[in-house]
Amino acid sequence: MRLLITGAAGFLGSHLTERFINEGHNVVGMDNLITGNMDNLAHLMGHKHFEFIKHDVSQYIYVAGPVDAVLHFASPASPNDYLEYPIPTLKVGSLGTHNTLGLAKDKGARYLLASTSEVYGDPKVNPQPETYWGHVNPIGPRGVYDEAKRFAEAMTMAYHRYHGLDTRIVRIFNTYGPRMRLHDGRVVPNFINQALLGEPLTVYKDGSQTRSFQYYSDLVEGVYRLLFSDECLPVNIGNPSEMTILNFAHAVVELARSDSEILFIQPEDERIKDDPKQRRPDIEKAKRLLGWEPVVELADGLSKTIEYFRSRI
Numbered sequence: 001m002r003l004l005i006t007g008a009a010g011f012l013g014s015h016l017t018e019r020f021i022n023e024g025h026n027v028v029g030m031d032n033l034i035t036g037n038m039d040n041l042a043h044l045m046g047h048k049h050f051e052f053i054k055h056d057v058s059q060y061i062y063v064a065g066p067v068d069a070v071l072h073f074a075s076p077a078s079p080n081d082y083l084e085y086p087i088p089t090l091k092v093g094s095l096g097t098h099n100t101l102g103l104a105k106d107k108g109a110r111y112l113l114a115s116t117s118e119v120y121g122d123p124k125v126n127p128q129p130e131t132y133w134g135h136v137n138p139i140g141p142r143g144v145y146d147e148a149k150r151f152a153e154a155m156t157m158a159y160h161r162y163h164g165l166d167t168r169i170v171r172i173f174n175t176y177g178p179r180m181r182l183h184d185g186r187v188v189p190n191f192i193n194q195a196l197l198g199e200p201l202t203v204y205k206d207g208s209q210t211r212s213f214q215y216y217s218d219l220v221e222g223v224y225r226l227l228f229s230d231e232c233l234p235v236n237i238g239n240p241s242e243m244t245i246l247n248f249a250h251a252v253v254e255l256a257r258s259d260s261e262i263l264f265i266q267p268e269d270e271r272i273k274d275d276p277k278q279r280r281p282d283i284e285k286a287k288r289l290l291g292w293e294p295v296v297e298l299a300d301g302l303s304k305t306i307e308y309f310r311s312r313i
């Protein structure tokens with residue numbers, strides 16, 4: 001197959017690119033590099049099954065030759081990035097989705113949208129099944145991401161229903177691992193960076209908010225299986241082992257063998273406005289349809305991620 005992967009220079013995009021190349025496919029990677037980094041693709045440059053196009057997918061996309069699948073993974077993905085790039089975030093989720101769908105239709109390609117647990121907003125239902133419609137503030141600082149992804153799902157389903165396009169939607173829950181940006185502002189890089197530098201870990205509010213962290217390789221496996229499945233409705237891919245952010249901070253300190261303390265802070269900017277109080281995927285659908293479930297334990301995945309960050313600091 002020849003695939004177009006948008007956001008290929010990002011954390012997940014680069015890991016997916018590598019997986020498809022390792023399976024013998026050809027990948028055209030596309031990225032405008034506002035949050036992506038070519039270092040993530042350095043080892044693939046010059047590979048006979050890989051080509052890279054620097055392009056902003058919210059502008060018209062041109063790709064020469066056949067394309068069998070389009071995977072739309074381009075987007076800023078950290079709450080800090082949404083604050084810094086609110087309009088590019090909205091544009092890549094809306095115009096970028098429209099353009100990539102248009103390309104898939106033109107090429108007769110299968111299409112896979114990277115959606116997010118953020119479509120559930122600050123959920124009133126825990127864990128979140130795919131049937132939950134969510135609880136999103138459209139005008140809050142996170143709304144630029146959440147609403148763009150909700151629009152992206154609606155657009156993908158419209159192309160499926162109206163044009164008969166062969167589509168997939170993955171709702172990705174918090175994912176971590178090597179190639180995350182050290183300073184993207186999310187909890188995993190923040191805590192690891194702080195623990196390695198011996199600085200206090202900045203736990204926002206009282207740390208009782210929960211998240212469920214999955215290692216990138218589990219996500220890549222789930223996306224791979226979903227692409228080759230027949231399911232056109234959204235599928236959650238995440239690790240259901242839910243923990244408080246305070247417990248997560250303790251886990252990072254322990255695994256990094258750090259003597260950092262915990263510092264409870266109330267960020268004064270908009271970083272934590274509408275911060276979901278709880279998040280945990282219901283993965284029954286992925287188990288049933290894809291035979292998929294996460295296999296990497298937090299301690300193993302975190303240790304590898306800590307080593308990656310240690311080598312970068």
Ligand code: UDP
Nearest residue numbers: 079185186187188190202203204209245275
């Ligand atoms: N968080 C924190 N300290 C930090 C960064 C984040 O306590 O230095 C909390 C944040 O308030 C949220 C959780 O960690 O409850 C996960 O935040 P992240 O930015 O990683 O992503 P989100 O899951 O909110 O999209």
